Amino acid sequence: MDWYPAPDEDLLLRTTAKFATGVAPAVSGCRWFRDPERKDIQGELSGWPSGPAFTLRTTGDQAARRTGRAFLVGIPLIANLIANIGGAAGSPFGDVPVRGKPEEPENEVRDFPVMWAASGALARTVPWQLDPGRRPEGYVTDLALTSRRLLFLGVRSGTLDKADVLGEFPRESIATARQMKFSEIGADVRITFADQSWIRLFTGNPDSAERLAELLTGTVQMLPESALSEGQRQRVTRFMADLPDTAQPPAYTKLASGIVMVEARVPAKAGTDLFETHSILMDASGAPAQPEPGDL
Template sequence: MDWYPNSDEQLLLRTSARFATGMAPAVSGARWFRDLERGDVQGELTGWPPGPTYQLRSAGDKAARRTGRALLVGIPLVANLIANLGGASGTPLGDVPGRGKPDEPENEVHDFPVMWAAPGSLARTVPWQLDPGRRPEDCVTDLVLTDRRLLFLATRKGSLAKADILGEFARDAVAEVRRMKFSEVNADVRVTFTDGSWVRLSVGNPDNAERLGQVLGGAVRMLAESELSEGQFDRVARFRADLPKTAHPPTYSRLRSGVTLVESRIPVKAGSGLFETHSILMDDSGQPAEPAPGDL
């Protein structure tokens, strides 16, 4: 693995992350960085290299874009399925859902800010490498949540070198993570900081989007390995023995019903930044278990 938490720190979740991309016809393929008056602030962000600029699409552009998206929409769906291959029998990962309806037309249909930030606010300090239009082609960015911090990491495609920490925030600086369902493959989240600023990110697949909100909202309790029972520890040892050497250390979560979910991410060769998620569900004794309604 290319990054480990501190010895006194618990890893809760790691997922791919990048600034989201507009989907409605007028904003398709675009993203903007806004202040509270909807001014474009990307030229004000310290240390950011120049990036692409976007314009709202005209009616003619919208019609052409709708036709094009009918052909292209399957591409990220296939990528998402590849990213979740290999789940064990009983895996909670479900089918890829369809796109939702806009919750905020002003931010999803008529405009598409991926940063909403007054001068000096926390959102303005997120790393520029989260922007697919700015970062090098071989750069892959991840979001990591621990019991103490929210971090952003960068790795290079095909590299085994240690990940670079691009930025980090204290856990208590994050006020909310909200799932934004009007997005390709339902994988967008809004991370809101305690000063009211926010960023909109795509985190790869709907399971990660849901889990991030559950963990930060307290609906799911993450467990340390030391909290597992003897039977659970034995079951996890067998689970890990079946994983390849490239697997990330598993994470453990206690679902609403009391069932324990164990998950491990494994990089796949099908594409950069894509992962298989292997998972098992077990009861307190380590025996296989089924999720209850509302667990996932």
């Protein structure tokens, strides 16, 4: 692995992360950085290189982009159908539709801020490499959540280099998080800091967005690997051995009945920055388990 948590913390989740992109016709392919008065602040972000400037789409632009996007939007649905027909071990994109309904038209239809931050707010301190329009080609960013920190990591594709730690925030600096379903494959999440500034990220998979939001709001119980029994560890080893080498580290969720769900993300062939979720359920001994009512 290219990055390890400190001895006094446990890794709970790692997922790809980058600033999200609008999907509504007027904001399709766009993103903005705003203060609470909706002023553009990207020129005020300390140390950030210049990036693309976006404007709201005209009617002609919207029609052209809808035609081009029709093929891309269909990819996750086709992938899901193939997975379901073949009885795949994990649903690549979950049961989430390609897009939900707008929950905040002012931030998803008429505008699309991916940063909302007053002067001096925490959101302004996230790394600029999260912006696909600014980071170097071949450089990708991940989010790692541990028992005490949220970190942003930078990785150069196709290398074995150690990941760059681009930024980190103590867990107590995060107020809440929310999956934003009006997005490409429902994989956006909004992270709100204690000072009420926020960022909106694309995580590559709706399961990742949902799990991250649940973790940061405390609605699920995640387990560190150290909490697994010997039988469970052996089962996880066999599970991971069947996945490609590109699989991300597994995440462990203790469900209401006490059984453990293991999830691992694998880069999907359907498109760039998309991930499939593979999962298993196991009991305390590591044997396969069936979910009980209320587990899922």
